[in-house]
Amino acid sequence: MTWEQRKQYVVYHVSVCEKKQVKVKSNSRRRESKQYFLSTSEGRTQVCLKTFLNTLGLKESTIRCWIDRSEHGIAKTTPRPNDNNDERVIKKEDMTFLKQFFASLPKMPSHYCRASTSKQYLEPIVENKNCLFRLYIQECEKRVEKST
Numbered sequence: 177m178t179w180e181q182r183k184q185y186v187v188y189h190v191s192v193c194e195k196k197q198v199k200v201k202s203n204s205r206r207r208e209s210k211q212y213f214l215s216t217s218e219g220r221t222q223v224c225l226k227t228f229l230n231t232l233g234l235k236e237s238t239i240r241c242w243i244d245r246s247e248h249g250i251a252k253t254t255p256r257p258n259d260n261n262d263e264r265v266i267k268k269e270d271m272t273f274l275k276q277f278f279a280s281l282p283k284m285p286s287h288y289c290r291a292s293t294s295k296q297y298l299e300p301i302v303e304n305k306n307c308l309f310r311l312y313i314q315e316c317e318k319r320v321e322k323s324t
């Protein structure tokens with residue numbers, strides 16, 4: 177099930193009704209009760225909250241939020257701002273430049289893993305990912321200078 181399908185399933189299978197009992201005469205923040213149902217071969221079967229949560233693998237706060245935001249048994253969908261995959265498409269020339277950059281890095285063979293000789297390790301000039309990123313930025317700047 178996708179996240180949106182789970183949300184719709186939860187909204188459809190949770191009934192919100194008035195409180196059954198008022199035990200304390202003071203003002204209570206609780207205004208409603210919830211009944212939880214699961215689909216079975218015989219139809220909808222009422223279950224406790226814990227069973228409902230464990231069956232769907234969700235937290236109570238998630239279900240409460242989905243129920244509060246739903247309208248008339250229909251879950252509201254929230255569009256994600258970065259849902260377009262078009263922005264993540266990498267041009268072929270950029271990918272080839274990246275491959276050339278990695279190929280040009282100085283490498284050394286490992287003397288620890290003699291069984292797997294296909295592995296290559298970067299020389300100590302690249303200390304961490306930040307250093308590697310700085311080297312990549314420098315190469316990109318050189319590339320831009322060459323093209324202009």
